[in-house]
Amino acid sequence: MRRLILFAAALALPLLVLAQTAQPVERTLNVIYLVPNDFGPLPGYRERLGKILLEMRDFYNRELARNGSPARLRMPIDPATGLVALEEVRGSHPLAGYPYEGGWKAALPDVQAYIEAHPRPDRSDRTLVIIPTYKDNPGVPFYGLGTFCFALDYEGFDYKDCGKDTPAGEKFKPWYGGMAHELGHGLGLPHTHATKSQAEQFGTALMGAGNRTLGFTPTFLTPGDCAFLESSPPCRVFAPRPLRKAEGFVPEVRRWGGTVRVSGRLPEGCSVRRIVAAYDKDDFGGVNDNYDAESFVVPFDASGRFDFAFPMAEIHPGRTGKVQIQLRLVHDDGTIELFRHTLD
Ligand code: ZN
Numbered sequence: 430m431r432r433l434i435l436f437a438a439a440l441a442l443p444l445l446v447l448a449q450t451a452q453p454v455e456r457t458l459n460v461i462y463l464v465p466n467d468f469g470p471l472p473g474y475r476e477r478l479g480k481i482l483l484e485m486r487d488f489y490n491r492e493l494a495r496n497g498s499p500a501r502l503r504m505p506i507d508p509a510t511g512l513v514a515l516e517e518v519r520g521s522h523p524l525a526g527y528p529y530e531g532g533w534k535a536a537l538p539d540v541q542a543y544i545e546a547h548p549r550p551d552r553s554d555r556t557l558v559i560i561p562t563y564k565d566n567p568g569v570p571f572y573g574l575g576t577f578c579f580a581l582d583y584e585g586f587d588y589k590d591c592g593k594d595t596p597a598g599e600k601f602k603p604w605y606g607g608m609a610h611e612l613g614h615g616l617g618l619p620h621t622h623a624t625k626s627q628a629e630q631f632g633t634a635l636m637g638a639g640n641r642t643l644g645f646t647p648t649f650l651t652p653g654d655c656a657f658l659e660s661s662p663p664c665r666v667f668a669p670r671p672l673r674k675a676e677g678f679v680p681e682v683r684r685w686g687g688t689v690r691v692s693g694r695l696p697e698g699c700s701v702r703r704i705v706a707a708y709d710k711d712d713f714g715g716v717n718d719n720y721d722a723e724s725f726v727v728p729f730d731a732s733g734r735f736d737f738a739f740p741m742a743e744i745h746p747g748r749t750g751k752v753q754i755q756l757r758l759v760h761d762d763g764t765i766e767l768f769r770h771t772l773d
Contacts, residue, residue, distance in 0.1 A: 469561035479512025573614020695733030710747025
């Protein structure tokens, strides 16, 4: 933990310098309400979802601040109501044309055509698409997909039910936490699990099982989550350098004195801003295999050198002893390069 704290302090200064030398455009998340051509919009959606999204944004921003990050998630605000403003897009398909499986293929062209026809100087490349439905479980796309993420609206989906031990509260819980979790994917976050001390102090990681706890029991963002968010366009507060990938980068990963150590050096001139290391147990490779992976921000020096030992006391035991280390290089512009190393 101490290494992480020192690292955060060391980074505060370069961030300030960057902020003074260039005034970046503050880009916002695109928030789209995609209405099927035979269903919706649902009553009061602008007020209901405007409030839900405002609370979600405030959760992200409280957690960024708690983690000492200068980044803030920006969503468009309706000046008349102070709520998050949704852009209504008329879909070209009926509700049945946007199924959970593969429905994104129908939704994306509708949304992309709208965004192209409605340019705005503060648009980012990240988009949350909400589709109204009358079905649960969930009936429409509900996942992150690159720079897009999908969630749903149902009649009566209302923030007044947040945290309530009532049937309406139980219904609210997975769709609210789920929307916040899928939004995390859309902003660039992989799955992660709380470390032992994080679990004790802060509860459930949003990008772990937090999709079923947010607003009900303590839920949080990890320092690793914040390292990703800092480069994500709707959160970034610095002017990014142009993308220069870490060509030829080869991290060394080895078991060492009861722990696992990762070391290496970033290529000179690459635009990597952060390194996040994950300790993924048992199963890996599939999109849902890393819910159990604790993650850590890896400090590196001015020449790009790093040497990091996973704090084993913070890591929950796996079932099989199989471990894959994942190193994610987070570039200024939000691009993420992933390196996997499976240990014998
Ligand atoms: Zn997920």
